[in-house]
């Protein structure tokens with residue numbers, strides 16, 4: 001199905017996987033509308049991707065989301081991509097503030113943005129929503145990052161509920177990336193060599209690239225006309 005005439009709102013779209021999704025949908029002839037909390041990244045992204053919309057927004061904040069959606073243009077598709085890892089935190093060291101921040105960005109964010117999107121959206125023949133989960137949503141996540149893993153598991157449940165409640169007007173699917181080479185991974189490893197050493201535990205024996213997640217995103221957004229309520233791992237065979 002055509003991407004032409006589509007405006008794809010991508011949260012956290014100024015860097016990493018979100019930016020590659022913006023690039024991929026633009027290459028398909030759609031307009032990317034990037035929301036991000038990081039002003040400097042937004043500026044860089046807008047310069048690199050002429051024609052995209054770039055709006056400062058914190059997905060965890062209802063007022064910020066309301067302001068951002070009012071800036072327009074009205075989207076036809078949504079990618080709930082913005083997410084944070086949160087600090088290393090053992091089960092014997094629960095920090096209420098840190099827990100709340102990860103929940104707010106990774107779970108409250110998609111709920112607030114989806115609501116704003118639904119109230120503003122323009123109809124489109126291939127309309128769909130894509131939620132960014134993670135293989136951490138299946139396996140619990142890295143040691144010390146259980147809150148992150150729990151939010152990504154919640155995204156899988158949310159995707160099921162949204163797909164049911166928003167059909168037939170909208171398809172809703174999720175992606176579960178594995179270890180993709182972006183800034184978020186830098187928070188998990190002591191250095192580059194430690195990050196690259198994880199390739200040994202990945203069946204395809206390498207880290208994933210953001211563009212490889214973006215290719216799956218574009219397929220789910222525009223082409224997968226009879227697919228809803230599904231999750232696709234883009235993880236090189238890692239579970």
Ligand SMILES: NC(=O)c1ccc[n+]([C@@H]2O[C@H](COP(=O)([O-])OP(=O)(O)OC[C@H]3O[C@@H](n4cnc5c(N)ncnc54)[C@H](O)[C@@H]3O)[C@@H](O)[C@H]2O)c1
Pocket residue numbers: 011012013014015016017018035036037038041057058059060081082083084105132133134135176177178179180181182183184185
């Ligand atoms: N990189 C990986 O290995 C990996 C694996 C599985 C899932 N994911 C998920 O993919 C998504 C993108 O991750 P990434 O690797 O590109 O991360 P990244 O850190 O490179 O990019 C995330 C972007 O989100 C923005 N952001 C953070 N908080 C925000 C907020 N409150 N409001 C708006 N924007 C905000 C950041 O400024 C940044 O531009 C996340 O949901 C992440 O959990 C990533």
